[in-house]
Amino acid sequence: MIDRPLTKNIDLSREPFSIKEYEAAGGYQGVHKALKEFTDPKSIVDLVKNAGLKGRGGAGFSTGLKWSFVPMGPDAPRPRYLVCNGDEMEPGTFKDRLLLEGDPHSLIEGMICTAYAIQAEVAYIFLRWGYTLAEQRLSKAIAEAYQAGYLGKSILGTGFNLDLHLHISAGRYICGEETALLNSLEGKRANPRTKPPFPQVSGLFGKPTIVQNVETLCNVHHILVHGVDWYKGLSRCEDGGTKLYGVSGKVKKPGVWELPMGVTVREILEDHAGGMRDGLKLKGFLPGGASTDFLVEEHLDLKMDYATIGKAGSRMGTGTMIILDDQTCPVGMVLNLTRFFAQESCGWCTPCRDGLPWSVKLLEAIEKGEGKPEDLDRLAAQCRFMGPGNTFCALAPGAAEPIQSSLKYFKEDFERHLAEKRCPWRS
Amino acid sequence: MLTVEERQEIEKEIHHYEHKQAACIEAMKIVQRHRGWVSDESIRDIAAMMDMSPTALDSVATFYNLIFRKPVGKHVIMICDSVSCWIMGYENMRDHLCRKLGIQLGETTADGRFTLLPIVCLGTCDHAPAMMIGDTLYRDLTPEKIDTILKQYA
Ligand SMILES: Cc1cc2nc3c(=O)[nH]c(=O)nc-3n(C[C@H](O)[C@H](O)[C@H](O)COP(=O)(O)O)c2cc1C
Ligand code: SF4
Numbered sequence: 325m326i327d328r329p330l331t332k333n334i335d336l337s338r339e340p341f342s343i344k345e346y347e348a349a350g351g352y353q354g355v356h357k358a359l360k361e362f363t364d365p366k367s368i369v370d371l372v373k374n375a376g377l378k379g380r381g382g383a384g385f386s387t388g389l390k391w392s393f394v395p396m397g398p399d400a401p402r403p404r405y406l407v408c409n410g411d412e413m414e415p416g417t418f419k420d421r422l423l424l425e426g427d428p429h430s431l432i433e434g435m436i437c438t439a440y441a442i443q444a445e446v447a448y449i450f451l452r453w454g455y456t457l458a459e460q461r462l463s464k465a466i467a468e469a470y471q472a473g474y475l476g477k478s479i480l481g482t483g484f485n486l487d488l489h490l491h492i493s494a495g496r497y498i499c500g501e502e503t504a505l506l507n508s509l510e511g512k513r514a515n516p517r518t519k520p521p522f523p524q525v526s527g528l529f530g531k532p533t534i535v536q537n538v539e540t541l542c543n544v545h546h547i548l549v550h551g552v553d554w555y556k557g558l559s560r561c562e563d564g565g566t567k568l569y570g571v572s573g574k575v576k577k578p579g580v581w582e583l584p585m586g587v588t589v590r591e592i593l594e595d596h597a598g599g600m601r602d603g604l605k606l607k608g609f610l611p612g613g614a615s616t617d618f619l620v621e622e623h624l625d626l627k628m629d630y631a632t633i634g635k636a637g638s639r640m641g642t643g644t645m646i647i648l649d650d651q652t653c654p655v656g657m658v659l660n661l662t663r664f665f666a667q668e669s670c671g672w673c674t675p676c677r678d679g680l681p682w683s684v685k686l687l688e689a690i691e692k693g694e695g696k697p698e699d700l701d702r703l704a705a706q707c708r709f710m711g712p713g714n715t716f717c718a719l720a721p722g723a724a725e726p727i728q729s730s731l732k733y734f735k736e737d738f739e740r741h742l743a744e745k746r747c748p749w750r751s
Numbered sequence: 752m753l754t755v756e757e758r759q760e761i762e763k764e765i766h767h768y769e770h771k772q773a774a775c776i777e778a779m780k781i782v783q784r785h786r787g788w789v790s791d792e793s794i795r796d797i798a799a800m801m802d803m804s805p806t807a808l809d810s811v812a813t814f815y816n817l818i819f820r821k822p823v824g825k826h827v828i829m830i831c832d833s834v835s836c837w838i839m840g841y842e843n844m845r846d847h848l849c850r851k852l853g854i855q856l857g858e859t860t861a862d863g864r865f866t867l868l869p870i871v872c873l874g875t876c877d878h879a880p881a882m883m884i885g886d887t888l889y890r891d892l893t894p895e896k897i898d899t900i901l902k903q904y905a
Contacts, residue, residue, distance in 0.1 A: 403769075412874050413871055413872060413874070414872070415833035415834045415835065415871065415872040415876075416833070416834055416835050416872065416876050417872070417874065417876070418874045418875055418876045418877060420874075421874045421875065452874070453817050454829075454870075454873055454874070454883060454888075455874065456886040456887075456888070457888075489767040491767075491777070492777075492780070493776075493815075494776050494779070494780060494815035494816070494817050494818050495815055495816040495817035496814065496815050496816055497871060508776070509768075509773060510768075510770065510772070510773045511768075511770075511772045511773040511774060511775040511776055511801075511811065512811060513810060513811055513814040514814060514815075528769075529768075529769040529770060529773075570876070570877065571877070572835040572838075572839075572876035572877050572879060573835060573838050573839070574838065574839070578876070578877035578878070578879075579877045580877060614833070614834055614872075644876070646834055646835055646838070646876070647838075648838070649838075652838050656837075657834060657837070657838065660832075660833070660834050660837045661834055664833055664834070664871060664872075667871075668871065670814075
């Protein structure tokens with residue numbers, strides 16, 4: 325039995341598998357099985373729900389449960405849409421790139437199985453600009469899949485139709501938010517939409533739509549072929565499967581690895597990333613991309629899963645950690661993150677549109693040594709304004725996470741900037 | 752005026768969507784690929800083809816980071832300024848590029864060869880610092896490596 329379903333075909337030193345090579349390695353068995361053995365698509369939805377697959381785009385919502393909200397039956401609106409979220413613009417996140425460049429047929433197979441489960445007839449891959457190699461490889465793989473009869477009209481002679489289009493974004497981080505993504509696919513400004521209605525009911529062009537992360541979709545066919553018990557057995561926690569975990573920053577061997585869901589932070593950092601570079605100490609880390617709260621050394625033995633990291637006061641997010649070492653200024657790092665979010669805010673809600681630039685000003689002043697003691701309280705207040713429930717989408721609460729947690733764990737470093745009237749890390 | 756080729760490419764994209772206007776971003780990218788940027792005239796031409804007003808199309812154009820509404824140099828250098836690259840030495844790479852090219856971020860060299868822009872995370876954080884020139888990604892940058900790369904575009 326395979327234990328690394330997502331990456332078993334991936335070797336970046338060569339071209340990804342062609343459709344023939346992919347089939348020879350067991351590929352497209354999931355499509356055969358789905359279309360021929362699961363005559364009731366709803367049984368696929370139940371299977372994926374039971375397997376415990378949770379969305380890998382950051383929020384960790386149950387994938388099967390999400391699918392179960394799509395209205396089905398003869399009176400349900402048509403067409404239904406499936407959208408793959410390949411925007412991957414969260415700073416410090418570089419996991420979907422591996423799947424897109426390394427094994428494009430696996431994503432296509434996962435999408436066909438998913439589309440069948442919700443009976444969608446049109447699918448899009450929303451790919452960020454800049455993933456040019458992935459774009460070439462996906463285009464080729466999609467053409468091969470059409471030619472082999474896995475896409476198009478009456479797939480495998482079953483009467484199930486699916487068209488798959490590749491959309492390359494014109495670039496803006498907010499496009500990754502699923503309702504903003506739908507506006508972008510409709511050729512509009514990518515402002516998020518009000519929820520409800522949720523996309524499952526009224527999404528792209530007002531039709532039922534499922535948006536799913538690249539990594540999530542790459543799991544689906546494996547669950548169909550190998551079953552729930554196998555899938556759960558891959559994991560070391562209650563969520564099923566494996567996870568792509570990544571590490572960037574000043575470690576010996578930055579990278580991304582497919583590991584059992586729920587390995588500890590320490591294992592990822594020490595066994596896979598090789599530990600800190602010589603002469604550097606770990607000061608803190610963002611567990612799952614730019615919009616997650618800092619954790620510190622005392623959290624190293626925690627399991628990297630949604631529940632455990634959540635309990636520790638952060639989020640597993642995308643599972644790609646960013647390491648802060650002791651020779652990098654934490655205020656500078658938070659300033660860099662906050663500048664990003666301020667620039668990428670779509671401008672719809674006040675706490676985000678105004679709060680983020682203000683936070684940048686405060687952080688700039690502190691970093692330069694021109695901050696005032698009351699600035700720390702001001703920053704904390706901005707974080708509260710940007711917190712959950714005050715804005716239209718999760719960008720602002722996400723942006724507040726590294727700021728609020730840095731005030732908690734690195735307060736004395738902020739205070740040193742204020743007291744010394746300079747950045748102690750700058751010579 | 753849009754060329755026949757541009758029109759054909761845009762027509763093909765229109766078929767991928769339930770509504771014609773959904774293809775407007777693709778249309779602007781197609782024109783930009785041919786001409787380097789999207790002028791006011793192109794906005795008017797594309798808008799007419801999409802049954803949109805030029806203002807509506809421009810409000811879409813200006814939302815996105817990579818629709819250029821001003822002319823750019825022959826090669827657009829986009830250097831990542833997000834967190835992992837920042838930790839790994841973005842500021843030094845930026846200063847080196849600015850010095851080499853004699854321009855600041857957002858500017859174009861006098862000979863029109865290079866435009867230098869900051870860009871958000873390129874999703875290659877395990878090989879930071881990184882930049883793209885046109886469609887090509889360059890990773891694990893050092894000042895020496897930047898010098899060698901720039902020579903290929905000289
Ligand atoms: C500002 C913002 C950016 C996001 N960017 C991405 C992204 O690039 N890729 C992604 O899969 N999900 C992203 N998400 C999460 C999506 O909204 C959505 O939850 C996800 O695509 C659902 O797929 P999943 O359940 O498979 O994770 C983002 C969310 C927010 C608020
Ligand atoms: S929170 Fe920010 S990004 Fe999200 S809708 Fe509001 S202004 Fe836009």
